[in-house]
Amino acid sequence: MSSMMASTFLRSIQNHPLMLYPAALFIRKKVVLYCTMKSTESQTATQEKQNPRIKVPPRTQTITTTNNVSKDYEAVIGIETHVQLNTLTKAFCSCPYNYGSPPNTSVCPICMGLPGALPVLNSKVIEYAVKVGLALNCKLSLNSKFDRKQYFYPDLPKGYQISQFDVPIATGGYLDLDLPMEFGGGHWKFGITRVHMEEDAGKLLHSESGSYSQVDLNRAGVPLLEIVSEPDMRTGIEAAEYAAELQRLVRYLGVSNGNMQEGSLRCDVNVSIRPIGQSQFGTKVEIKNLNSFSSVSRAIDFEISRQVQLHSQEKGDQIIQETRLWEEGAQKTVTMRKKEGLADYRYFPEPDLPGVILTKEYVDAIRDSLPEAPEMKRRRYEKMGLSMQDVLFLANDINVAQFFDATIAKGADVKLATNWIMGDIAAYMKNEKLTINEIKLVPRELAELIASIKGGTISGKIGKEILFELLAKGGTVKGLIKEKDLVQIVDPVEIEKMVEKVLAENPQQLEQYRGGKTKLQGYFAGQVMKVSKGKANPGLLNKILLEKLNAKS
Amino acid sequence: MLSTLQSPRSLSRFPSRYTLCTLTAQSPTSTSPPPPPPHSQILSIRHSLLSRRLSAAQLAESYLTRLRLTEPHLKSFLHVSEDAVLQQAHRLDQMIASSEELGPLAGVLVAVKDNICTADMPSTGGSRVLEGYLPPFDATAVRKIKDLGGIVVGKTNLDEFGMGSTTEASAFQVTANPWDISRVPGGSSGGSAAAVSARQCVVSLGSDTGGSVRLPASFCGVVGLKPTYGRVSRYGLMAYASSLDVIGCFGSSVADTGILLHAISGHDRLDATSSNREVPDFASRFDSVDLLESKPLKGLRVGLIRETLDDGVDNGVISVIRGAASHLEELGCSVTEISLPSFSLGLPAYYILASSESSSNLSRYDGVRYGNQVAADELNSLYGDSRAKGFGPEVKRRILTGTYALSAGYYDAYYKRAQQVRTMIRKSFKAALDENDILISPAAPSAAYKIGEKKDDPLAMYAGDIMTVNVNLAGLPALVLPCGFVEGGAAGLPVGLQMIGAGFDEENLLKVGHIFEQTLENCRFVPPLIEHDDTP
């Protein structure tokens, strides 16, 4: 069908001058449209954690922001996250979706909303939604349905979005996370209100002159999960960590690449403040355009300060229900649109799609095939005796965690494996800008390396040399030891010979040593190691050297 | 061939007050031998081609000639592809010459309602908003027809997006009824019904959301079939009310209608609401009239819906329908009057649901990607101006009604309530069809009325759908076939009998309809416009 679609689509271009490649035009004078331009810099949650911009103490203390008055207020934060599912084809047609494809190259009559075209649900969307629902500890609706959410916008080809309204596929769950030590640490549970399936919209591309806009429908119809949190968060950091944990979860489940810069994971946050002790919520403000975890955290903290300041100046009534935009450059939120009453989306059940019926067997089969979630992994690593810092590092990235697990499975010492991964291997990846899947070292060889050092076949120093060889070129530990003749010298006779040779070649230093300059021992040890080409067992070497040095005194 | 095309007014077959064509009735004015019952044009075309009595080009030319002569009076078509038709006919003749196998619809000229997408012809849905729009794909039903050798002759006129009961709500032209060109052909598939009635094509596709196939079939004296919801793929049918829309068939005989239904039915992976049910070869069950026993429908339980013969229904229509019921009894059926108490609730429920869905389905006509766009300074004007200019008054009325019914605060009172009524109606039909094999009723409360008569009175026009909308709400199949005449026009006006069957039981409906049709004596449903013409 895809080839049919491709050729037929070309016809429609020829027939319709308005369908000019790359996108349809519509004319516009005032720049009133909101456009998301993605920044090119890339950033991960881990990197952000290593460079925290804001430190906020845990919730047990009152929030402290730049403003002292804030002691009297507490913020209430909820997040709506849109996760783009990485199914092979879109939700309701057979078009693939690849981020960054030239405009309108991955479209068909269905996702363009041509007259007569009908949606047919991709069953993978259900499967992924069930996976996420289960992983978020939600209750699944065995009978759910799709609804139409209606509004006009040029990036919405049908004039309605196929979504789920009153019966979402999953409700009432929670997300566990461990806050990094630098943010006060601690284990948190944030509530999940609901998870529902829907389709993404296209994108508007605005001309530089601002005189016209174009529509790119590549993204239209890409499946999304909207995950709505309970208003359980109190600080920007908590919100950012919630988002990072969601990203980790969808990556662990393999349902999304979770990339914020590409818009595969998008967070809209709702922030309100209230005097401490008040149970009623304050006026909530929505913030959009958050393209990284740090912008989530900074935007929220800015917004809290802004609202606290207004309150403390008796201008609380100036906090209105509105959507504000985070401006990365200016590091502030600005009004995007005021909400004039509630938008009426005129939801009604989507008549083109049958109801979504899940059987218990189907759900059970998915539950049984769920991979270990980040939370389970962290608890397991903790039980293995690792520090929380180590646990968070290893479990942060599914690929690192899998590398670690595979190394342990080959019998490697847990602590040593952790040290190697967090130390030299991480440093190498950072320098070379590689992911753990791109390095040439495989877990089996890391386990072998650790065993070879522990067993005394090679020294730690040689081990390090071999590691870098393995990281860059691959190969096996045994092969490299053999090839480079790196087996540790543990024969005392051989070491003794080398010691004697060094002592004989350095009579002056020997005299000085014996004259009391005992710190020259290090110098001799180095020389012997050099002669052994680094292979001498250090313990044995030192023992024999000491004996020889002290023999005639 | 069409020898002389006379003005319909000069034709003189005028019936007495109304004529019941039954086994015993006499044709009132005819002195010639009684006309034979309608035969399958599809089968005779096939026979002509295989026996090489006529070439496909000759056959096509004969229909096109008639089309050229009648079209100025009727205006059934919005687009005719004469050259393409003749090209395909020539290709078919080459295939015949080289003894290649022919598809079951080889050489059959099919007209397609203009709200059904065709890749090689414009598809406007009868709306200015899509003027000149050429879809990049064929509707599944059209593709199936082409795959079986059928030739699409053109696109037929309709009420804009199927919203209307007269075809007067087309943005482009008003189609006339071949029985009396001062009257409406019914709607919304008026062009497709008129085209079959005037033999401008062999069979045609229509769509039926609330009666849009059955009402014009009744008005134009042709056979019209509204299949079970899900029997035929809706892919490529411009959506009006998705939960009610079906593509339906027109033919000049029950056999042709059944053959066409068989061609377009079946599951389609492009339509999630299309059914997996097996599709029987409907026409293969048709017995030749010579082989019928005296009571061929013995034991068939027929329920005549009492509420459809109430006040507001023309006396002439009631008489003809009662006559049809007697005819069924003579064929061996046991006919009983039954009551569907929820029947009258169907009309308001239908108009709420259909308008609600249409307000959503028509949102895509925003001028951004296709169709007519009115350049504007800002977005809301672009939408507003493009839609204000693109849609006609009836479409706007339904969009407004539907938008209102779905609005916050009104949803429960209108949409939700209408859905509850729908469930009730479905249950009452289910109960009635447990007791009866088929239900019968008129297809419309009157015969064709004058062009312009109800144009400014939408409520009167909506009321004309009373006989048909319940069937869409229940998702059931229904066959309408000519059963008699009432006074009007030069030769009387045809009246259609509606037979409603259980879900997916089109086979039984067609079988009963075929026997009914073949045994109805002295009634020849060829409109005066082409009366002296012999169909090949």
Ligand SMILES: [Zn+2]
């Ligand atoms: Zn597509």
